[in-house]
Amino acid sequence: MTGFEFSRLKGAAAALALGAVFAASGAQAATHVLNLTGSANNVTTNSFMFGNTLYETGALELTGFTPFQLADGDDVEVTVTITDGAFTLPVRQFMYFGLNFSDISGGVQPITSSSNGLFSFDGGPQVGAGCGNCTSLITYVENQQLSFTSLFATGSFSMSEPHQINSITVSYQVNDPAVTAVPEPGTWALMIAGFGGAGMMIRRRRRSGDMVAA
Template sequence: MLPLTAAQAVTFITAAGAPDPGPAMGQTIVVDFDNPNAPGYSFTGGLAITSGTTGSAAAPAGDMTSYGYVSSALTPNSATLSTPNLRSISFYWGSIDTYNSLDVLGAGGVTLLTITGSMLPPANGDQGAGITNRRVFITAGAGEVITGLTFTSTGVAYEFDDIAASAVPEPATWAMLIAGFGMVGFASRRRKVTRVLN
Protein backbone atom coordinates (compact mmCIF):
# COMPACT_ATOMS: atom_id res chain seq x y z
CA MET A 1 0.00 0.00 0.00
CA LEU A 2 1.17 3.49 -0.82
CA PRO A 3 0.39 6.02 1.95
CA LEU A 4 -0.27 9.65 1.02
CA THR A 5 -1.73 12.53 3.00
CA ALA A 6 -3.55 15.72 2.10
CA ALA A 7 -2.84 19.24 3.32
CA GLN A 8 -6.00 18.98 5.37
CA ALA A 9 -6.91 16.04 7.59
CA VAL A 10 -8.40 13.87 4.81
CA THR A 11 -6.03 11.00 3.99
CA PHE A 12 -5.84 8.35 1.32
CA ILE A 13 -3.95 5.16 0.63
CA THR A 14 -4.11 2.81 -2.33
CA ALA A 15 -3.84 -0.93 -2.85
CA ALA A 16 -2.67 -2.26 -6.20
CA GLY A 17 -4.74 -4.99 -7.69
CA ALA A 18 -5.79 -6.73 -10.85
CA PRO A 19 -8.54 -7.61 -10.01
CA ASP A 20 -9.91 -5.24 -7.37
CA PRO A 21 -8.62 -6.05 -3.85
CA GLY A 22 -12.04 -5.06 -2.43
CA PRO A 23 -13.39 -2.57 0.11
CA ALA A 24 -12.02 -1.90 3.57
CA MET A 25 -13.40 -3.63 6.65
CA GLY A 26 -16.59 -1.88 7.74
CA GLN A 27 -17.35 -0.53 4.26
CA THR A 28 -20.35 -1.59 2.17
CA ILE A 29 -20.62 -1.42 -1.64
CA VAL A 30 -22.99 1.48 -2.42
CA VAL A 31 -22.50 1.85 -6.20
CA ASP A 32 -21.55 -1.00 -8.55
CA PHE A 33 -23.23 0.08 -11.83
CA ASP A 34 -24.99 -3.31 -12.09
CA ASN A 35 -27.63 -2.61 -9.44
CA PRO A 36 -29.48 0.49 -8.23
CA ASN A 37 -27.33 2.81 -6.12
CA ALA A 38 -27.78 2.61 -2.36
CA PRO A 39 -30.23 5.22 -0.99
CA GLY A 40 -28.60 8.65 -0.68
CA TYR A 41 -26.03 8.07 -3.47
CA SER A 42 -26.59 9.79 -6.83
CA PHE A 43 -24.57 11.01 -9.81
CA THR A 44 -24.80 14.25 -11.77
CA GLY A 45 -22.76 15.26 -14.80
CA GLY A 46 -21.22 13.34 -17.66
CA LEU A 47 -21.27 9.80 -16.29
CA ALA A 48 -21.27 6.94 -18.81
CA ILE A 49 -21.75 3.27 -17.94
CA THR A 50 -20.42 0.36 -19.99
CA SER A 51 -18.89 -3.09 -19.69
CA GLY A 52 -15.85 -4.54 -21.43
CA THR A 53 -13.53 -2.32 -23.43
CA THR A 54 -14.98 0.25 -25.81
CA GLY A 55 -13.47 2.98 -27.95
CA SER A 56 -14.02 5.37 -25.06
CA ALA A 57 -13.02 3.31 -22.03
CA ALA A 58 -11.05 0.26 -20.97
CA ALA A 59 -12.51 -2.19 -18.48
CA PRO A 60 -10.76 -2.01 -15.11
CA ALA A 61 -8.50 -5.06 -14.76
CA GLY A 62 -10.45 -8.20 -13.92
CA ASP A 63 -13.84 -6.44 -14.23
CA MET A 64 -16.37 -8.45 -16.19
CA THR A 65 -19.35 -6.33 -15.08
CA SER A 66 -20.55 -2.79 -15.74
CA TYR A 67 -18.44 0.17 -14.59
CA GLY A 68 -18.63 3.93 -14.76
CA TYR A 69 -16.41 6.35 -16.65
CA VAL A 70 -15.99 9.98 -17.59
CA SER A 71 -14.20 11.21 -20.70
CA SER A 72 -13.17 14.36 -22.54
CA ALA A 73 -15.49 13.06 -25.28
CA LEU A 74 -18.47 13.60 -22.93
CA THR A 75 -20.05 16.92 -21.98
CA PRO A 76 -19.31 17.64 -19.23
CA ASN A 77 -16.08 15.67 -18.83
CA SER A 78 -16.78 15.08 -15.13
CA ALA A 79 -19.36 13.43 -12.90
CA THR A 80 -20.09 14.07 -9.22
CA LEU A 81 -21.27 11.39 -6.82
CA SER A 82 -23.27 12.94 -3.98
CA THR A 83 -23.29 10.92 -0.76
CA PRO A 84 -24.61 11.05 2.79
CA ASN A 85 -22.06 12.22 5.38
CA LEU A 86 -19.30 9.63 5.27
CA ARG A 87 -16.40 8.66 7.48
CA SER A 88 -14.67 6.79 4.64
CA ILE A 89 -15.12 5.86 1.00
CA SER A 90 -13.18 3.69 -1.44
CA PHE A 91 -13.43 2.78 -5.12
CA TYR A 92 -11.58 0.80 -7.78
CA TRP A 93 -9.70 3.12 -10.18
CA GLY A 94 -9.10 1.32 -13.46
CA SER A 95 -6.22 1.89 -15.91
CA ILE A 96 -4.95 5.04 -14.14
CA ASP A 97 -3.84 7.85 -16.48
CA THR A 98 -2.13 11.17 -15.71
CA TYR A 99 -5.11 13.10 -17.10
CA ASN A 100 -7.54 11.67 -14.48
CA SER A 101 -8.34 13.61 -11.30
CA LEU A 102 -10.58 13.14 -8.29
CA ASP A 103 -11.91 15.83 -5.94
CA VAL A 104 -13.02 14.66 -2.50
CA LEU A 105 -15.86 16.89 -1.33
CA GLY A 106 -16.73 17.87 2.23
CA ALA A 107 -19.48 19.81 3.99
CA GLY A 108 -20.95 22.52 1.75
CA GLY A 109 -19.32 20.94 -1.33
CA VAL A 110 -15.87 22.32 -0.49
CA THR A 111 -12.96 20.37 -2.01
CA LEU A 112 -11.03 18.69 0.81
CA LEU A 113 -8.49 16.85 -1.34
CA THR A 114 -7.58 16.44 -5.01
CA ILE A 115 -5.93 13.22 -6.20
CA THR A 116 -4.48 13.13 -9.72
CA GLY A 117 -3.41 10.14 -11.76
CA SER A 118 0.13 11.51 -11.84
CA MET A 119 0.27 11.05 -8.02
CA LEU A 120 0.03 7.28 -8.66
CA PRO A 121 2.90 6.48 -11.05
CA PRO A 122 3.37 5.13 -13.64
CA ALA A 123 -0.19 6.30 -14.58
CA ASN A 124 0.25 4.99 -18.12
CA GLY A 125 -3.25 3.54 -18.57
CA ASP A 126 -2.10 -0.10 -18.53
CA GLN A 127 -5.32 -2.12 -18.35
CA GLY A 128 -3.78 -5.29 -16.92
CA ALA A 129 -1.12 -4.26 -14.39
CA GLY A 130 -1.92 -4.13 -10.68
CA ILE A 131 0.14 -0.95 -10.27
CA THR A 132 -2.15 1.00 -12.64
CA ASN A 133 -5.42 -0.53 -11.38
CA ARG A 134 -5.88 0.38 -7.71
CA ARG A 135 -8.43 0.58 -4.95
CA VAL A 136 -8.28 4.05 -3.41
CA PHE A 137 -9.25 4.32 0.28
CA ILE A 138 -10.16 7.84 1.50
CA THR A 139 -10.76 8.67 5.18
CA ALA A 140 -12.13 11.89 6.66
CA GLY A 141 -10.17 13.54 9.44
CA ALA A 142 -11.44 14.50 12.88
CA GLY A 143 -14.36 16.92 12.58
CA GLU A 144 -14.69 16.37 8.81
CA VAL A 145 -17.15 14.44 6.67
CA ILE A 146 -16.97 13.30 3.06
CA THR A 147 -20.08 14.33 1.08
CA GLY A 148 -19.10 13.32 -2.45
CA LEU A 149 -16.53 12.65 -5.14
CA THR A 150 -16.00 14.40 -8.47
CA PHE A 151 -14.34 12.31 -11.20
CA THR A 152 -12.78 14.32 -14.07
CA SER A 153 -10.95 13.28 -17.24
CA THR A 154 -9.24 15.58 -19.73
CA GLY A 155 -8.33 12.60 -21.91
CA VAL A 156 -9.80 9.39 -23.27
CA ALA A 157 -11.39 8.10 -20.04
CA TYR A 158 -11.35 7.70 -16.26
CA GLU A 159 -12.79 4.30 -15.31
CA PHE A 160 -14.07 3.43 -11.81
CA ASP A 161 -16.23 0.81 -10.12
CA ASP A 162 -17.37 -0.79 -6.86
CA ILE A 163 -17.66 2.33 -4.71
CA ALA A 164 -17.87 1.39 -1.02
CA ALA A 165 -18.44 3.57 2.03
CA SER A 166 -18.94 3.76 5.78
CA ALA A 167 -21.32 6.46 6.98
CA VAL A 168 -20.94 8.80 9.93
CA PRO A 169 -23.34 7.53 12.62
CA GLU A 170 -26.49 9.66 12.93
CA PRO A 171 -27.00 11.58 16.20
CA ALA A 172 -29.87 9.23 17.13
CA THR A 173 -27.51 6.25 16.72
CA TRP A 174 -24.94 7.92 18.99
CA ALA A 175 -27.67 8.63 21.57
CA MET A 176 -28.79 4.99 21.54
CA LEU A 177 -25.18 3.81 21.88
CA ILE A 178 -24.52 6.12 24.83
CA ALA A 179 -27.81 5.11 26.48
CA GLY A 180 -26.86 1.45 26.01
CA PHE A 181 -23.49 2.01 27.69
CA GLY A 182 -25.27 3.84 30.52
CA MET A 183 -27.67 0.94 31.05
CA VAL A 184 -24.81 -1.57 31.11
CA GLY A 185 -23.00 0.58 33.67
CA PHE A 186 -26.15 0.93 35.79
CA ALA A 187 -26.79 -2.84 35.72
CA SER A 188 -23.17 -3.55 36.62
CA ARG A 189 -23.28 -1.10 39.54
CA ARG A 190 -26.61 -2.50 40.73
CA ARG A 191 -25.18 -6.05 40.77
CA LYS A 192 -22.24 -4.93 42.92
CA VAL A 193 -24.57 -3.26 45.42
CA THR A 194 -26.79 -6.36 45.58
CA ARG A 195 -23.81 -8.63 46.33
CA VAL A 196 -22.67 -6.39 49.17
CA LEU A 197 -26.13 -6.55 50.80
CA ASN A 198 -26.40 -10.35 50.67
Protein backbone atom coordinates (compact mmCIF):
# COMPACT_ATOMS: atom_id res chain seq x y z
CA MET A 1 0.00 0.00 0.00
CA THR A 2 1.42 3.34 -1.02
CA GLY A 3 1.49 6.37 1.24
CA PHE A 4 -1.10 8.02 -1.00
CA GLU A 5 -3.48 5.05 -0.70
CA PHE A 6 -2.98 4.96 3.06
CA SER A 7 -3.75 8.66 3.28
CA ARG A 8 -6.93 8.12 1.27
CA LEU A 9 -7.99 5.31 3.61
CA LYS A 10 -7.27 7.50 6.62
CA GLY A 11 -9.35 10.30 5.09
CA ALA A 12 -12.23 7.92 4.35
CA ALA A 13 -12.11 6.53 7.88
CA ALA A 14 -12.12 10.04 9.31
CA ALA A 15 -15.10 10.97 7.15
CA LEU A 16 -16.96 7.84 8.26
CA ALA A 17 -16.17 8.60 11.89
CA LEU A 18 -17.33 12.19 11.50
CA GLY A 19 -20.52 10.98 9.81
CA ALA A 20 -21.12 8.58 12.66
CA VAL A 21 -20.78 11.43 15.15
CA PHE A 22 -23.33 13.51 13.26
CA ALA A 23 -25.64 10.51 12.91
CA ALA A 24 -25.37 9.79 16.63
CA SER A 25 -26.05 13.38 17.57
CA GLY A 26 -29.00 13.49 15.19
CA ALA A 27 -30.36 10.25 16.63
CA GLN A 28 -30.48 11.81 20.10
CA ALA A 29 -33.49 13.93 19.16
CA ALA A 30 -36.75 12.38 18.02
CA THR A 31 -40.22 13.53 17.03
CA HIS A 32 -42.99 11.56 18.73
CA VAL A 33 -46.21 11.63 16.70
CA LEU A 34 -49.12 10.58 18.92
CA ASN A 35 -52.82 10.07 18.24
CA LEU A 36 -54.58 9.83 21.60
CA THR A 37 -58.15 9.40 22.78
CA GLY A 38 -60.05 9.76 26.03
CA SER A 39 -63.69 9.57 27.08
CA ALA A 40 -65.29 12.58 28.76
CA ASN A 41 -67.06 10.04 30.98
CA ASN A 42 -63.71 9.19 32.58
CA VAL A 43 -62.70 12.68 33.73
CA THR A 44 -61.87 12.64 37.44
CA THR A 45 -62.31 15.81 39.50
CA ASN A 46 -61.11 16.93 42.89
CA SER A 47 -61.01 20.00 45.12
CA PHE A 48 -58.82 20.93 48.06
CA MET A 49 -57.82 23.86 50.22
CA PHE A 50 -54.31 25.30 50.33
CA GLY A 51 -54.09 28.20 52.73
CA ASN A 52 -57.26 30.20 52.10
CA THR A 53 -57.51 29.08 48.49
CA LEU A 54 -59.98 26.54 47.13
CA TYR A 55 -58.54 24.73 44.12
CA GLU A 56 -60.59 22.64 41.68
CA THR A 57 -58.88 20.11 39.44
CA GLY A 58 -59.79 17.64 36.73
CA ALA A 59 -57.81 15.03 34.81
CA LEU A 60 -58.34 12.51 32.03
CA GLU A 61 -55.97 9.66 31.23
CA LEU A 62 -55.38 9.31 27.48
CA THR A 63 -54.83 6.08 25.56
CA GLY A 64 -53.47 5.09 22.15
CA PHE A 65 -49.69 5.16 22.54
CA THR A 66 -46.80 2.84 23.36
CA PRO A 67 -44.63 3.93 26.32
CA PHE A 68 -41.50 5.77 25.20
CA GLN A 69 -38.54 7.76 26.45
CA LEU A 70 -38.62 11.55 26.21
CA ALA A 71 -35.10 12.91 25.81
CA ASP A 72 -33.38 16.27 25.50
CA GLY A 73 -34.25 17.97 22.22
CA ASP A 74 -37.23 15.72 21.49
CA ASP A 75 -40.38 17.09 19.90
CA VAL A 76 -43.98 15.92 20.14
CA GLU A 77 -46.90 16.24 17.76
CA VAL A 78 -50.06 15.19 19.58
CA THR A 79 -53.63 14.85 18.35
CA VAL A 80 -56.19 14.30 21.13
CA THR A 81 -59.77 13.23 20.44
CA ILE A 82 -62.32 13.42 23.27
CA THR A 83 -65.30 11.07 22.91
CA ASP A 84 -68.66 10.96 24.71
CA GLY A 85 -68.77 14.73 25.17
CA ALA A 86 -66.22 17.48 25.73
CA PHE A 87 -63.37 18.14 28.13
CA THR A 88 -64.53 21.31 29.89
CA LEU A 89 -62.91 23.59 32.45
CA PRO A 90 -65.06 25.31 35.07
CA VAL A 91 -64.95 29.06 34.36
CA ARG A 92 -62.91 30.77 37.06
CA GLN A 93 -60.66 33.80 37.25
CA PHE A 94 -57.47 31.71 37.16
CA MET A 95 -57.52 28.69 34.87
CA TYR A 96 -54.61 26.44 33.90
CA PHE A 97 -54.84 23.64 31.32
CA GLY A 98 -52.11 21.06 30.79
CA LEU A 99 -51.07 18.16 28.60
CA ASN A 100 -48.91 16.09 30.93
CA PHE A 101 -46.22 13.51 30.13
CA SER A 102 -45.19 11.41 33.15
CA ASP A 103 -43.79 8.05 34.22
CA ILE A 104 -46.99 7.04 36.04
CA SER A 105 -50.48 8.51 36.16
CA GLY A 106 -50.25 11.62 38.33
CA GLY A 107 -46.52 11.04 38.69
CA VAL A 108 -44.10 13.78 39.67
CA GLN A 109 -42.24 15.10 36.65
CA PRO A 110 -38.54 16.10 36.57
CA ILE A 111 -38.11 19.73 37.61
CA THR A 112 -34.87 19.88 35.60
CA SER A 113 -36.98 19.75 32.41
CA SER A 114 -38.65 22.52 30.46
CA SER A 115 -41.06 22.62 27.54
CA ASN A 116 -42.24 25.06 24.90
CA GLY A 117 -45.06 24.58 22.43
CA LEU A 118 -48.50 25.42 21.05
CA PHE A 119 -52.11 24.26 21.48
CA SER A 120 -54.99 24.44 19.02
CA PHE A 121 -58.44 23.61 20.44
CA ASP A 122 -61.05 22.31 17.95
CA GLY A 123 -59.05 23.70 15.03
CA GLY A 124 -59.01 27.21 16.50
CA PRO A 125 -56.10 29.67 16.71
CA GLN A 126 -52.85 28.52 18.26
CA VAL A 127 -52.02 29.52 21.81
CA GLY A 128 -48.68 29.27 23.55
CA ALA A 129 -47.97 26.51 26.05
CA GLY A 130 -44.99 25.47 28.14
CA CYS A 131 -43.50 24.78 31.54
CA GLY A 132 -40.28 25.91 33.18
CA ASN A 133 -39.88 22.96 35.55
CA CYS A 134 -41.76 19.94 34.19
CA THR A 135 -42.61 17.79 31.17
CA SER A 136 -46.09 19.29 30.74
CA LEU A 137 -47.33 21.76 28.17
CA ILE A 138 -49.40 24.31 30.13
CA THR A 139 -51.51 27.27 29.05
CA TYR A 140 -53.41 29.90 31.02
CA VAL A 141 -57.00 31.06 30.47
CA GLU A 142 -58.66 33.82 32.44
CA ASN A 143 -62.38 33.88 33.13
CA GLN A 144 -63.49 32.43 29.81
CA GLN A 145 -64.87 29.13 28.56
CA LEU A 146 -62.45 26.41 27.52
CA SER A 147 -64.20 23.29 26.25
CA PHE A 148 -62.99 21.07 23.43
CA THR A 149 -63.44 17.70 21.73
CA SER A 150 -60.18 17.82 19.76
CA LEU A 151 -56.76 19.20 20.56
CA PHE A 152 -53.61 19.47 18.49
CA ALA A 153 -50.40 20.16 20.37
CA THR A 154 -46.78 20.58 19.39
CA GLY A 155 -43.90 20.96 21.78
CA SER A 156 -40.18 20.62 22.29
CA PHE A 157 -38.40 19.57 25.46
CA SER A 158 -35.14 20.38 27.18
CA MET A 159 -34.05 17.99 29.94
CA SER A 160 -30.94 16.86 31.76
CA GLU A 161 -31.69 13.15 31.29
CA PRO A 162 -34.30 10.99 29.52
CA HIS A 163 -37.65 10.44 31.24
CA GLN A 164 -39.83 7.38 30.71
CA ILE A 165 -43.36 8.25 29.56
CA ASN A 166 -45.99 5.71 30.55
CA SER A 167 -48.89 8.11 31.16
CA ILE A 168 -50.29 11.06 29.22
CA THR A 169 -53.18 13.09 30.61
CA VAL A 170 -55.10 16.26 29.93
CA SER A 171 -55.90 18.18 33.09
CA TYR A 172 -56.88 21.50 34.58
CA GLN A 173 -56.55 23.53 37.74
CA VAL A 174 -58.80 26.52 38.49
CA ASN A 175 -59.47 28.82 41.41
CA ASP A 176 -61.72 31.79 42.09
CA PRO A 177 -60.57 35.26 43.21
CA ALA A 178 -63.55 35.39 45.56
CA VAL A 179 -61.60 32.92 47.69
CA THR A 180 -58.04 34.19 47.28
CA ALA A 181 -55.68 36.64 45.61
CA VAL A 182 -53.59 35.94 42.50
CA PRO A 183 -51.85 32.52 42.79
CA GLU A 184 -48.15 32.52 43.54
CA PRO A 185 -45.81 31.34 40.74
CA GLY A 186 -45.22 28.18 42.78
CA THR A 187 -48.73 27.00 41.96
CA TRP A 188 -47.36 25.94 38.59
CA ALA A 189 -45.82 23.08 40.54
CA LEU A 190 -49.31 21.67 41.02
CA MET A 191 -49.37 20.89 37.34
CA ILE A 192 -46.36 18.60 37.72
CA ALA A 193 -48.47 15.94 39.38
CA GLY A 194 -51.01 15.98 36.58
CA PHE A 195 -53.41 17.29 39.23
CA GLY A 196 -54.33 13.81 40.42
CA GLY A 197 -51.95 14.05 43.36
CA ALA A 198 -51.86 17.83 43.63
CA GLY A 199 -53.27 17.95 47.16
CA MET A 200 -50.70 15.49 48.46
CA MET A 201 -47.91 17.35 46.68
CA ILE A 202 -48.93 20.68 48.20
CA ARG A 203 -49.02 19.24 51.70
CA ARG A 204 -45.56 17.75 51.22
CA ARG A 205 -44.14 21.01 49.88
CA ARG A 206 -45.89 22.99 52.61
CA ARG A 207 -44.08 20.94 55.24
CA SER A 208 -40.74 21.38 53.51
CA GLY A 209 -41.35 25.06 52.77
CA ASP A 210 -39.78 24.60 49.35
CA MET A 211 -42.22 25.57 46.60
CA VAL A 212 -40.92 25.12 43.07
CA ALA A 213 -41.24 28.29 41.00
CA ALA A 214 -42.07 28.08 37.34
